[in-house]
Amino acid sequence: MTVLDSKVPEGPIKDKWTNHKNKINVVNPANKRLIDVIVVGTGLAGGSAAASLAEMGYKVKSFCFQDSPRRAHSIAAQGGINAAKNYQNDGDSVYRLFYDTVKGGDYRGREANVYRLAEVSANIIDQCVAQGVPFAREYGGLLDNRSFGGVLVSRTFYARGQTGQQLLLGAYAAMNRQIGKGKIQMYNRHEMMDLVIVDGKARGIIARNLVTGEIERHSAHAVVIASGGYGNVFFLSTNAMGSNVSAAWKIHKKGAFFANPCYTQIHPTCIPRSGDYQSKLTLMSESLRNDGRIWVPKKMEDVEAIRSGKLKPTQIKEEDRDYYLERRYPAFGNLVPRDVASRAAKERCDAGFGVNETGEAVYLDFASAIQRYGKEKALVDGVKNPSKEQIIEFGEQVVEAKYGNLFQMYEKIVAQNPYKTPMMIYPAVHYTMGGVWVDYNLMTTIPGCYAAGEANFSDHGANRLGASALMQGLADGYFVLPYTIGDFLANDIRTGAIPTDSSEFEEAEKAVRERLDFFINNKGTKSVDHFHKRLGKVMWDKVGMSRNEQGLKEAIEEIRQIREEFWKEVTVPGGTNELNPELEKAGRVADFLELGELFAKDALDRNESCGGHFREESVELDGEQKGEAKRDDENFAYVAAWEWSGDPSTSNLHKEQLEFNDIELKQRSYK
Amino acid sequence: MKLTLKVWRQKDSKAKGQIESYQLDDVSSHMSFLEMMDVLNEKLISEGKEPVAFDHDCREGICGMCSMYINGQPHGPDSGTTTCQLHMRSFKDGDTIYIEPWRSAAFPVVKDLVVDRSSFERIQQAGGFISVNTSGNTQDANAIPVPKADADKAFDAATCIGCGACVAACKNASAMLFVSAKVSQFALLPQGKIEAKDRVQNMVAQMDKEGFGACTNTGACEAECPKGISLENIARLNREYIAASLTSDEH
Numbered sequence: 001m002t003v004l005d006s007k008v009p010e011g012p013i014k015d016k017w018t019n020h021k022n023k024i025n026v027v028n029p030a031n032k033r034l035i036d037v038i039v040v041g042t043g044l045a046g047g048s049a050a051a052s053l054a055e056m057g058y059k060v061k062s063f064c065f066q067d068s069p070r071r072a073h074s075i076a077a078q079g080g081i082n083a084a085k086n087y088q089n090d091g092d093s094v095y096r097l098f099y100d101t102v103k104g105g106d107y108r109g110r111e112a113n114v115y116r117l118a119e120v121s122a123n124i125i126d127q128c129v130a131q132g133v134p135f136a137r138e139y140g141g142l143l144d145n146r147s148f149g150g151v152l153v154s155r156t157f158y159a160r161g162q163t164g165q166q167l168l169l170g171a172y173a174a175m176n177r178q179i180g181k182g183k184i185q186m187y188n189r190h191e192m193m194d195l196v197i198v199d200g201k202a203r204g205i206i207a208r209n210l211v212t213g214e215i216e217r218h219s220a221h222a223v224v225i226a227s228g229g230y231g232n233v234f235f236l237s238t239n240a241m242g243s244n245v246s247a248a249w250k251i252h253k254k255g256a257f258f259a260n261p262c263y264t265q266i267h268p269t270c271i272p273r274s275g276d277y278q279s280k281l282t283l284m285s286e287s288l289r290n291d292g293r294i295w296v297p298k299k300m301e302d303v304e305a306i307r308s309g310k311l312k313p314t315q316i317k318e319e320d321r322d323y324y325l326e327r328r329y330p331a332f333g334n335l336v337p338r339d340v341a342s343r344a345a346k347e348r349c350d351a352g353f354g355v356n357e358t359g360e361a362v363y364l365d366f367a368s369a370i371q372r373y374g375k376e377k378a379l380v381d382g383v384k385n386p387s388k389e390q391i392i393e394f395g396e397q398v399v400e401a402k403y404g405n406l407f408q409m410y411e412k413i414v415a416q417n418p419y420k421t422p423m424m425i426y427p428a429v430h431y432t433m434g435g436v437w438v439d440y441n442l443m444t445t446i447p448g449c450y451a452a453g454e455a456n457f458s459d460h461g462a463n464r465l466g467a468s469a470l471m472q473g474l475a476d477g478y479f480v481l482p483y484t485i486g487d488f489l490a491n492d493i494r495t496g497a498i499p500t501d502s503s504e505f506e507e508a509e510k511a512v513r514e515r516l517d518f519f520i521n522n523k524g525t526k527s528v529d530h531f532h533k534r535l536g537k538v539m540w541d542k543v544g545m546s547r548n549e550q551g552l553k554e555a556i557e558e559i560r561q562i563r564e565e566f567w568k569e570v571t572v573p574g575g576t577n578e579l580n581p582e583l584e585k586a587g588r589v590a591d592f593l594e595l596g597e598l599f600a601k602d603a604l605d606r607n608e609s610c611g612g613h614f615r616e617e618s619v620e621l622d623g624e625q626k627g628e629a630k631r632d633d634e635n636f637a638y639v640a641a642w643e644w645s646g647d648p649s650t651s652n653l654h655k656e657q658l659e660f661n662d663i664e665l666k667q668r669s670y671k
Numbered sequence: 672m673k674l675t676l677k678v679w680r681q682k683d684s685k686a687k688g689q690i691e692s693y694q695l696d697d698v699s700s701h702m703s704f705l706e707m708m709d710v711l712n713e714k715l716i717s718e719g720k721e722p723v724a725f726d727h728d729c730r731e732g733i734c735g736m737c738s739m740y741i742n743g744q745p746h747g748p749d750s751g752t753t754t755c756q757l758h759m760r761s762f763k764d765g766d767t768i769y770i771e772p773w774r775s776a777a778f779p780v781v782k783d784l785v786v787d788r789s790s791f792e793r794i795q796q797a798g799g800f801i802s803v804n805t806s807g808n809t810q811d812a813n814a815i816p817v818p819k820a821d822a823d824k825a826f827d828a829a830t831c832i833g834c835g836a837c838v839a840a841c842k843n844a845s846a847m848l849f850v851s852a853k854v855s856q857f858a859l860l861p862q863g864k865i866e867a868k869d870r871v872q873n874m875v876a877q878m879d880k881e882g883f884g885a886c887t888n889t890g891a892c893e894a895e896c897p898k899g900i901s902l903e904n905i906a907r908l909n910r911e912y913i914a915a916s917l918t919s920d921e922h
Contacts, residue, residue, distance in 0.1 A: 052805040067726065068792055070833060071734040087813065126809040132801045132862050134826035141816025159826055165733055166829060173800035180796035188789070211781055240728040274701040277710055280730045412752065413703075415760055478805050527716045529709075573721050578683065579782045581724055582716070 004257070004641055004656045007439040008112040013662050014094075017116045020440070021483055025490035032057030035489050036220035036497065038205055040192045040247045042069030044164070044470055045453025046226030047171035048477030054178035056482060058489075061218055062175065063187045063207060065242055065584070070172045073228060073240040074473060077164025078285050079148060080156035081470040083121040088145050092153040094118045099663060100151045101468060104337075105433070105461020106611035106631060107665050108263070110639070110658065112440060113458045120479040121471055125157055127478055131170040135159050148286070148466040156467045161285060161405055167470055171477070190216075191584065192247045193512040195223060195254045195449065196504050202251075202449035203498045204505065206512045210584065213577035215512055217505045219498035221489055222448045224481065225251055226473075229432035229454040231264065233592045233599065234544070235536025237429035238270060238283045244588040245595050248436050248455050256444035257641035257654060259457035260434035261595065262603035265464055265612050266545050268341035270428035271413055272361040281428040282413060284406055286466055289334050289341070291369035291399065292423070296353040296362050298322045306355050313355070313363055313422050324348055332670040339463055339612050339629075340670060342427035346545045349426070356424055365422035370395030427545060431469060433460040433612065434602075437641040437656075441484035442476060445643075448488055452476035457639065462611025516576045519586045524569035528585045531566045535559060535589070535596055543600045548616040552604040556597055560649070563593040597648035602640055605653065608632035624671055633665050672698050672764035676711065678723055679771040681780050684787075688780065690769070700760040704747060705730060705737065707759055725784040730755040732897065735832030738839070739784055740771040745836035745895045753834065753897045773835050775844035777882045788835050790881035791849065797877035798870040799853045801863055821859045828855040830898045837892035837900070843884030848892040850878050851908035852900050858911050868915035875912055 009020040027035065035058050039050040042064040050062040064072060084097040097118040102109055125143070129135065135157050136144040145154040159166040178184040189210040196204040196219070204219035230245035231237035252258045269284045297303050298320050305311035325344055326333045336344075345362050354360050374395025378386040386394070396419050400407065407418050414424070436444050436451035438458055443450050453473040460468065542555035566589070574580040609618040609629035618630045639656040674695045681688030695714070698707055705727050712722035728736040737754040741747035747757045762768065770784065778786040803809075817825075829852070837848035854871050857863025863870075886905060893902045 048805070055804040066728060066734070066736060067788055068735075068833065071728055071736050073729060073734070076729050076731055076733050085812070123807065123809065125812045127803075127805060129812040130801070130803045130806075130809050130862055132825075132857050132860050134822055134829050134856065134860065135812075136826075137817055137819045137822040139819050141818055141822075142813045159829075162733070162830060165832075166826070169829060173795070174803075174805070176792075176796045177800040177802060179792075186792075188792070238731075240734060241730060242728050275699055277699065277702055277706050279703070279706050279709055282731050412749075412756060413758070415701075415758070479807065482805065527713055529713065571716065573716055573719070579724055579785060582722060 003445070004437070004654050005439060006110065006656055007441060008110070009440065013112060013115045016112050017119055024484065024487040027486045027490050027493060029057050031493040033059065034496070035059065035492055036061065037222050037224065037485070038063070038218060038220040039224045039226060040205065041072065041226035041228060041453070041455070042172070042175070043072035043074035043226065043228055043453060044168055044171060044473030045455070045477045046224070047072065047168060047175055048474050049224055049226060049452055049481050050184055051171060051174035051178055052478055052482045053485070054183035060178070060184045061187065061220065062184050063190045063192055063205075065189065065191045065210060067188055069175055069186065069188070070169060072168065073243050074168045074470070075165045076240065077470055078161045078283070079287070080146065080158035080163045080467040081124070081167060081474070082148070082155050082465075082467045083125045083157060083471065084118055084155060085122050085125060087143060088154045090153045092155050096153065097121060097155065101459065101465060102461065102660075102663050103666070103668070104463060104465040106463050106668065107461065107633070107637070107660065107663075108260070108610055108639075108658065109461030110458055111660055111662060116480065117459050117472060117475050120475045123479060124471065124474045128167060128170050131174060133159065133166050133170040135166070151465065164470060167474065171474070192227075192250065193587070194508045195251045195446070196508045197254055197446065198498065198502060198504045201447045204500065206505070206508050208512070211579050213575070213580065215509055217500035217509060219500045219505070221492045221495060221498065222450065222485055224450045224452060224485075225436065225455050226452040226477065227455050229435065230592070230595060231429045231432050233535065233596050234429045234539045235532050236273065236278060236281050236540070238267065238281050241280060244591070246588050246591045248451065249591040249595055251436065251444060251446060251449055251451075253644050255446045255644070256449060256451070257437040257643050258435070258598065259437035259639050259641045260462070260602065261599040261642070262543070262606060262613050263433035263462045263611065264429060265338060265431040265433060266342045266427045267430035268338055268345060268427045269364065269425045271410065272356055272424050272426040273358055282409070283428070283430060284410060284423070284425065286338070288364060288403060288406060291402070292334065292364040292366050293323055293368055294325050294334055294341075294345070294362055294364055295321045295323045296348045296355060300352060303353050303355065307357060314367075322348070322353070329670045336670045337463070339614070343545050343614055345427055360426050361424040362426065363422035364425045366399055366418065367422070370399055370419070373398035431464055433457065433462060433464055437639065441487060442481055443484070443488065450481060450485060452481055462613055515587070516583065519570065519572040519583055520574070520576055522570055522572065524571040526569045526571060528570060528572065528582055528589050531562055531570060532585070532589045532592065534562050535593055538562070539596055539599070543596075543603055546614050546616055547603050549604065552600050555600040556604070556649070559593065559596045559600065563597070566590065566593055594648050598642055598651055601648060601651065602642065605640060606636055608636040610636070625667070625669065631667065672700065672759070672762070674698055674762065675767040677767060677769045678783070680723070680783055683782055684779055698759055700758070702759045703730070703755060704741070704757040704759065705755050723784060724782045727755055732756040733832060735834040738773050738786060738834060738836070740773060740839055742769050745773070745839040746897050751897060751899060753832070773839040775838045775883070777844065777846070778835060778838065786835070788833070790883070791833055791835065791846070793881065794846070794850060794874055794877045795853065798866075798873035801857060802866060815861050817860060825856045825859040828852045828859070828900065828904050831900050832898055834897065836895050836897060838883065840891040840895035841884065842889060842891065843887060845886045845892070846878050846881070846883040847886040847905050847908065848896065848900055848902070850874050851904035854911055855904040855907045858907060867911060868919045871908065871911040871915050872919065
């Protein structure tokens with residue numbers, strides 16, 4: 001029996017959103033002043049939602065754990081934001097953006113939500129420009145575009161390599177305007193500790209003031225969770241250190257279903273780990289694969305010579321190099337999608353051909369691009385018969401103009417000059433497509449509790465395309481939630497302020513205090529990071545880029561053991577009534593230890609390969625596609641929505657069947 | 672490498688702080704500065720001592736959360752980097768490193784190396800925005816062309832990460848570089864010109880109220896800014912401010 005109702009409106013896909021907006025309830029402006037909304041998280045989704053709701057007249061309380069809303073991790077997004085503007089006259093349209101996103105997600109997203117995303121995308125760009133977001137422009141003064149992986153048009157708007165920063169500062173400015181007017185009450189350095197449900201509806205949160213340690217009760221008529229993704233369950237990821245699952249996990253444990261936790265994006269081009277002390281991984285933009293060739297040595301003796309420093313990569317002869325992406329995928333070569341490129345790197349490193357001390361690195365080589373560009377530039381500049389040195393000099397100039405800031409960043413971190421020696425790269429966890437299950441209105445299975453941005457599951461299916469995360473966060477916050485939340489709140493115009501002295505708040509606060517006291521009083525022998533690192537290793541080794549039944553079963557058992565040991569042996573110094581970063585981490589890691597098990601359980605349940613989820617049992621057995629991922633639409637075209645029942649091992653699976661009426665399901669091929 | 676760390680410890684905003692000394696024996700030159708701090712904290716926890724509190728989040732130089740005054744320089748010796756991007760190869764075996772919080776009356780210490788930068792928030796709330804609501808029917812993004820040179824300069828100013836290094840570097844603890852970056856971004860764009868006069872006056876008034884010092888054109892802010900925000904922005908702020916003071920109807 002399923003209890004899931006996606007509430008997708010009737011009618012043709014292109015009319016669904018318009019019809020829905022016309023029919024849903026609206027709260028009149030005078031009544032909005034009587035209604036409180038809590039927004040947890042201030043990234044693109046939470047920031048844009050808080051500002052928009054406050055502008056409409058709702059009383060908003062906004063929470064972030066950082067010292068300013070501007071520091072949420074959306075700030076780190078590099079590449080750009082997609083929108084179906086068709087400014088470049090290359091035939092882009094709402095339908096094409098919709099189609100690319102559904103296909104890119106390997107047909108595991110909800111069609112109606114994705115269509116709406118494409119529909120509002122153009123409006124996002126208009127809004128951001130009006131706010132003063134300084135997008136890149138052409139000499140004529142109009143907006144510039146570039147193209148990104150997995151699509152055939154130029155629809156990506158960008159602000160150099162800092163698009164996320166500029167968009168977030170736009171939403172932050174809109175928030176500041178409302179904070180200054182008193183329409184948003186801003187709670188910086190506050191962490192949501194639990195959700196409070198009264199009469200079956202989300203009516204508030206328990207929050208901890210991270211500076212004083214004070215436990216606070218905050219009530220509202222609706223609660224929006226926009227707390228981002230859970231990539232840090234792997235310990236090492238490109239996420240910020242503080243990024244966590246806790247807000248999403250708290251609502252899950254109070255009744256919100258958690259969907260598709262196993263859908264993770266592992267980005268192929270990150271700077272490799274350099275030692276056990278490593279705290280996080282740094283992404284290098286996908287754009288580098290346009291000109292870099294990826295390889296490892298063919299011969300094991302060359303690998304060993306490189307690792308021991310006897311040979312340099314530039315000394316390996318051309319015929320002794322294995323350009324494995326070009327070898328395996330002649331049609332797409334180095335530009336295969338992220339999931340395929342990541343798995344291929346792992347395959348070579350698992351076979352022993354990794355080129356650094358840890359054995360987990362491959363080369364991304366710009367030497368041929370430098371040669372090619374050098375010769376071109378010599379010709380353009382009228383230099384006849386250029387010398388070898390001249391060609392390299394010209395080539396390096398062209399590469400610097402295209403990727404200079406990335407090369408500089410690489411050199412700062414690795415202390416090697418990537419113009420002279422190939423870069424070393426390795427895949428890293430980057431984004432989580434799974435998240436809290438939401439219906440078409442972005443409401444979770446708890447009435448009055450919403451999830452937006454990376455925290456929900458709805459739009460990217462099993463794999464997210466580049467430049468689509470920023471689009472989804474802002475779509476949810478600026479143009480979806482402000483409409484849909486009114487449908488629920490229209491019933492609350494006579495409710496009045498929700499009191500915080502009820503037994504529900506009392507109990508929730510008590511449980512929060514007990515847990516915090518437990519950590520401080522436990523006085524175990526091992527630090528929080530000790531457990532987080534062990535969890536991360538199990539996740540990476542057995543629930544990472546490539547998964548199989550045996551490994552997943554082992555992972556479930558091992559995570560369970562780590563979790564038991566954590567509760568016995570964790571030590572947290574300091575007290576509860578002070579700024580205590582170790583105490584903050586302890587709570588987050590405790591939640592990751594539960595999520596990790598559900599994650600592996602979901603991966604075990606989904607015995608098919610789709611997008612970022614690769615099951616070794618589900619591959620093509622023969623023909624041209626031999627060894628490639630095999631999707632199983634007959635048995636797995638569903639959203640796996642998990643219901644908490646006291647322990648991850650007993651979580652109940654609910655299935656939302658996915659229907660594709662406007663797109664034909666096809667196998668992705670890159671051969 | 673072996674290092675001696677002299678770290679500012681302060682229990683809370685009211686307590687008196689002091690420098691404490693720690694030894695680390697096995698620091699790799701590949702570590703980032705904050706990873707070195709992680710190692711120190713793990714060591715302190717294992718010895719039953721309280722770890723050093725410091726702000727950090729993205730660890731890739733963009734969120735602006737990390738601070739630290741390292742050997743007398745905000746974000747340490749390397750130029751154009753935040754503390755999280757600083758690597759230990761910038762130091763030598765046997766070095767003694769002094770690590771202190773940002774120093775400014777407008778940035779009171781919260782604990783150890785963590786400071787309260789909410790004064791920056793209040794300056795932004797006073798006028799660091801364009802007054803447009805979210806609208807389902809804004810005019811097309813290309814309706815107003817913006818000269819590329821202006822858009823690029825606005826972008827350069829907008830790359831400020833709000834870390835506060837400019838204030839920490841300044842002998843007067845002035846916030847002029849920070850405020851000028853936001854004022855410049857909007858003053859250069861047609862969308863921002865409409866409220867330009869009010870914006871600059873309100874933001875400067877709030878800046879003064881927070882207790883930041885005056886600018887004496889020393890340029891330490893620009894030299895230490897991890898994002899290379901230019902002093903030209905301060906010149907623009909001054910022009911905008913004087914013009915607004917002379918021609919505005921209000922204030």
